[in-house]
Amino acid sequence: MLQRRSFMARAIAGATAGAAVVAAPAVRAQAQIRWRLASSFPKSLDTIYGAGEVFAKAVSDATGGKMQVSVHPAGELVPAFGVVDAIQNGTVECAHTAPYYFFGKDETFAFDCAVPFGLNSRQQSAWMFEGNGMKLMREFYAAYNIVNFPMGNTGAQMGGWYRKEVKALADIKGMKMRIGGFGGKVLAAIGGVPQNIPAGEIYPALEKGTIDATEWVGPYDDQKLGFNKVAPFYYFPGWWEGGPQLSLYVNNKAFDALPAEYKAIVASAASHAHLIMQARYDGRNPDALKQLVGAGTKLRAMPRPVMDAAFKASQDLYSDLSNSNPRWKKVYEDWSKFRADQVLWFRICEGAFDNFMAAQNFTGGNASAPAKKA
Numbered sequence: 381m382l383q384r385r386s387f388m389a390r391a392i393a394g395a396t397a398g399a400a401v402v403a404a405p406a407v408r409a410q411a412q413i414r415w416r417l418a419s420s421f422p423k424s425l426d427t428i429y430g431a432g433e434v435f436a437k438a439v440s441d442a443t444g445g446k447m448q449v450s451v452h453p454a455g456e457l458v459p460a461f462g463v464v465d466a467i468q469n470g471t472v473e474c475a476h477t478a479p480y481y482f483f484g485k486d487e488t489f490a491f492d493c494a495v496p497f498g499l500n501s502r503q504q505s506a507w508m509f510e511g512n513g514m515k516l517m518r519e520f521y522a523a524y525n526i527v528n529f530p531m532g533n534t535g536a537q538m539g540g541w542y543r544k545e546v547k548a549l550a551d552i553k554g555m556k557m558r559i560g561g562f563g564g565k566v567l568a569a570i571g572g573v574p575q576n577i578p579a580g581e582i583y584p585a586l587e588k589g590t591i592d593a594t595e596w597v598g599p600y601d602d603q604k605l606g607f608n609k610v611a612p613f614y615y616f617p618g619w620w621e622g623g624p625q626l627s628l629y630v631n632n633k634a635f636d637a638l639p640a641e642y643k644a645i646v647a648s649a650a651s652h653a654h655l656i657m658q659a660r661y662d663g664r665n666p667d668a669l670k671q672l673v674g675a676g677t678k679l680r681a682m683p684r685p686v687m688d689a690a691f692k693a694s695q696d697l698y699s700d701l702s703n704s705n706p707r708w709k710k711v712y713e714d715w716s717k718f719r720a721d722q723v724l725w726f727r728i729c730e731g732a733f734d735n736f737m738a739a740q741n742f743t744g745g746n747a748s749a750p751a752k753k754a
Contacts, residue, residue, distance in 0.1 A: 413447040413642070415473035415634065420460040420481065422580050423453040425601055427664065431532040431626060431657040432476040438649035447642055449474070460578040463629065468525045473634040476531060479627050480561030481576075488707045490562035491715055492517050492528060494624035496694040498715075501533040501623035501658060503722040508625070511718050516711045527635045529650035532626035532657030535665075539615035539682050540595030541586070541607040546615065549685045558582050558594035563620025569693035570686070579605065586610050595620075598661060599668035614677045619690055626657065 417436065421429040429451075436449035454460035463475035464482050479492035491513070499507060507513040508530050521528050540559075546552065553571035564574025575591050585591045587610040594611070595618055596602050608614070628650045635643065673679055698716075702709040 411446070413443075413638070415447070415449045416457060417449050417451045417628075418454075418457045418463050418466055418472045418475045419451060420454050420463055420475070420477040420578075424604060425579065427600060427657065427660045428532065428534070428597065428626065429453060429476075430660070431653045434656050435476070435531060435628065435649045435653040438652050439645055442645045442649065443642065447645070451476075454578060454580070461576075464524060464526070467629045467631050470525070470631050470633060473631055475629045476626060477629060478560060478624060479528075480563075480624070483562040483565075486520075486707060487562065487565075487701055487705060488520050488711055491711050492625065492627055493561065494563075494621045495698075496563050496566045496620040497622070497691050499623050499719055499722065500726070501535045501625070503719070503726070504533065504623045504625050505530065505654075506722065507715065507718050512714050513718075516714060520707060520711065521629075522632075525632045527630045527632050529628040529630070529647060530625055531628040531650045531653050533654065534597045534621070534624055534626075534661050535658055536623060537595065537618035537621040538598045538602065539618045540593055541602065541611035542593040542613040542615060543586070543589070543611045544592070545613050545678075545680070546683060546686065548683060549689050552686060555593060556591045558585065558591050559620065560595070563618075565697055566620065566690050566694045569697065570689045583607065583610070598665050599672055600661060600664040603668045603672055608672050608675060608677045612676070612678050613680055614672065615680050615682050617682065619682065619687055628653075 417432050419429050419432050423429050432451040436451050439447050439449050457472055458466040458475075460477075461481055463472075463477050464485065466472045467475050480490040480494060482489040494504070498504075504513075508517075514528075514530075517528055540557065544551070549570065552567070554573060555571075556573045556575055557567060558575045558577045559567055559572075560576070564572075564576065567574045575585075577585060577591070577594075579596065582591075582594050582596065583606055586594050586607060594607060596605060596607070602608070602614075628646075630646065635646070638646065669679075698712060702712055
């Protein structure tokens, strides 16, 4: 009996030791992980730069602090427009940016953000998460060592700030305008001169007259940047950005090195930041617009001839690119079919509801009388 008890004690002790050995790799897998996120935006823009901070906090919270992501504004680690190279080369683990900034590398980048007369924010999310958008963009990004995640949307943007009034298409001719990414190609086709300038450098260029006009996002950000102080005319809508999506770029090796549960956390945190960013813009833009108009900003609708000319130029450009860029063509064929169905659906229901609501008078919270026609 004593021998049996001694044997059992030794067996239990051995099993316990074995369990410790087996458990050790799992413990090591949860060791501290530190990533750096290079943003393409200045820290002063709390909405768009802030999406990176929302992501970092969500990752830390979900991992009990075992995975930390430090967020760095444009220029601190890499330039605003240098994040693709930095991710591709493994200089940083991740970045937050507007993919259409990099259309010069390949126009296909723009589908992950916005193209002129493209999708609104809900339609863009639908294409990415429910359509073939994520699959197609992941295939495209593989050549750049990037794993992408949608991470933010501004909603439809404003048409920008102009030093002089735009009354006709002729007023676009020769106009130097800071315009982000791919929209500049269409602006050039209707006579404008696009300039690609980071956020922090726009104001002095507009103030000095180096540029004649600029667009950024919308009232909340634009007020922070002070554009109303140097350009009195504020146009809508931004036909080049109906629903521009921001993206989290992750270096493929850094992502593959994560435990499975951390990969899921990164995806979930990016989706959380995706939602929060647009909620902040939608929540803050109305008051900012009221303040801008109250301070003397001259709000104007973009003339229809300008819109029509830009639309035609965009369709001609897309046709040319489909003939010259096979990567563009592959994505465009799927995207354009998705856009057609989405526009039809939104026209039937969403658009009809929005148009009706826009015609009501909600002054003081009272919708009893329809608004007067302008």
